[in-house]
Amino acid sequence: MFLRQIHDPGLAQNAYLIGCQRSGEAIVIDPLRDVDQYLRIARENGFRLTAVAETHIHADFLSGARQLVERHRATAYLSRLGGADWQSEWAEGHEGVCTLGDGDKISIGRIEIEAVHTAGHTPEHLSYLVTDYGGGADQPVLFLTGDFIFVGDVGRPDLLESAAGVQGMMEPSARILRESLRATRRIPGHVQILPAHGAGSACGKALGAVPSSVLDYERLFNGPFKAALEKGEEEFVAEILHGQPEPPPYFARMKRHNKMGPKLLEGPPEPRRFAVPDLEEKAAAGGRLWFLDLREDPAGYMQRHVAGSLHCPLKGVNVSMIAGSYIEEDEEIVILTESGEQVETAVRQLIRIGLDRIAGWAPAEEALQWAAGSGRLKTIASVQGHEVPVSGVTILDVRSATEHAEASVPGAVNIAYTRLRPRQDEIPAGGPLYVHCETGKRASAAVSFLESLGREVVWVEGPTVGAATFAA
Structure with missing residues (x-):
């Protein structure tokens, strides 16, 4: 069995590529919208990416499942659980989509992937138990837990209410989450946990920075998981709902777009490099325009910056949390960089949260000189x-x-x-x-x-x- 965790630091998100060396087939779990990275990794390792599976309808990024089905003829495996409100509308009746219930299985060559209904974070949530029969195993080795169990934490049961605005969901979801956690007692403790997020994600309040764990270790030292196993329902509900961080506003938009089906891409956008006349023309054109200033040093930004710019260092989860909190999807963006090498990374991070209207980019220093000469230079x-x-x-x-x-x-x-x-x-x-x-x-x-x-x-x-x- 081939396994690759593909980590995106901009969202603290993990996708997983699993391949069977005997058949040459591979599946990707929870891919981001720009799927070229998964196709490349599969190809470089001798696999055909034939399938994609989702753990749930995501709120923090646009999914690549539809892109793989529509543009690359992969088969998508999606949950059919949780009721009609929690199904992907784009997938209804689609010949390239198979829906899964609890206990249903996906075969990738000699690898078997069993869907486990792990509701609580969302009603439809699935996790996946992976058994490598081709390697001679007869028990699962991996548990791909999505937003159900993280290293050191568990999924948030409050997001459907606090981010998506579905009223009255927090406490019932917390109770369901507890039952789902308790139901994992049937799963062997040696199984490796592979979560969809790590430290920095807003999908939990205490996610660990370690990329994976083991189920028995989490049972012992993961506070919320341990509470679900050992404490009463009311105590667990109070603890899991307390102290959850405020989600960025774009979460509601992602949930809606993933349900309807994200807009398909022909490839990652390649915004053109702006010269001074382009900056002047764009600034004078009217409409809401944001200059996204990627400079790392906040003190340098305070000393001088372009009017109407956002300070948004490229490092970590800043682009998703800052741009996702302040920029609407119909507003235009000009990226201001410390180096041209930052452009592709910034573009990918923006399109992963649906901010596609990237008009162009310019070196920050050139933009500052233009701003100084045009009365658009600001100081805080x-x-x-x-x-x-x-x-x-x-x-x-x-x-x-x-x-x-x-x-x-x-x-x-x-x-x-x-x-x-x-x-x-x-x-x-x-x-x-x-x-x-x-x-x-x-x-x-x-x-x-x-x-x-x-x-x-x-x-x-x-x-x-x-x-x-x-x-x-």
């Missing part, structure tokens, strides 16, 4: 935590509600940085906003967005946690 004031006035100003804490509850500045307004666009009317009017988080990174994105709204903002550099940091 910055202060250290101890320099924040103790009265007469509005302090905006853009950490999560849980962080704010644990330690906060008296009187500070708390709105998580991912929720500023839908909650902008709650931000007090008038006067400068002193914006802080813990390290300054989330606050740097927040002040760039707030400045685009015309607000007077001051960036509070980190580390800044708790009232003591702001003492005069």
Whole structure:
């Protein structure tokens, strides 16, 4: 058996390519929208990518399942469980789609993949037990758990309500999740867990950075999993729902598009390089335009940046969390880079969350020179935590509600940085906003967005946690 975990740091997401060397067939589990990477890996290792399987309808990225079916003639295996509201509408009646129930099996050569209904994160969620009969095994070796079990955590049962707006789902989903976790007792403890996400994902609150684990280890040391096995229902529900981070607004959009069927790609977009006249023309054209500033240094951004830009370092999950929180899918983007090598990575991260309207790109330094000569250069004031006035100003804490509850500045307004666009009317009017988080990174994105709204903002550099940091 061939196994490859394909990790995307921009979403902290894992897809899995499994191949049978005897038959030359391969399947990919939970692929992203830009499927060329999976086709390439399969081809380089001597496989034909003939199948794709999904664990559930995703909320944090656009799926590549439809792309593989429609453009590459793969067979898709999707859940038929959870009721009509939780089925992929694009797949209904499609000859290239097979639907699965609990216990149904997929064969990839001599590899058997058994679907296990693991509801709770979503009603239709499947996990996959993999047995390598070609290697002489008669017990499963892998458990591909999607958003059901992570290393150190379990899937969120609140997202359908907190992100997709389906009211009344949190507590019932948490109870179902507990039963699904308890039902894994039948699965041998030696089985390797391969989750769909790792540290940095908003699909859990304490995901580990280790790429995989073993079921028995998680039973012992994964707090929520252990609670499901050992504690009562009410205690588990309270614990799993407490402290979940605020999801970015784009999650609701992803859920909707994945259900209807993501728009097909002819290939990753290749935006053209903008020269100064192109920047001028695009800026003067009207309509909502965002300059996505990928520079790493927040202090450098505060000192000078293009008006209407978002500070969005390329590293980690910033593009999905920042662009996904502040940019709507019908708004145009010009990418400002520290090097041309960043362009492809940024484009892929944007299209994976449905932000396809990428007009072009330009080196950040060239764009700054253009902005300086055209009156579009901006500066944001910055202060250290101890320099924040103790009265007469509005302090905006853009950490999560849980962080704010644990330690906060008296009187500070708390709105998580991912929720500023839908909650902008709650931000007090008038006067400068002193914006802080813990390290300054989330606050740097927040002040760039707030400045685009015309607000007077001051960036509070980190580390800044708790009232003591702001003492005069």
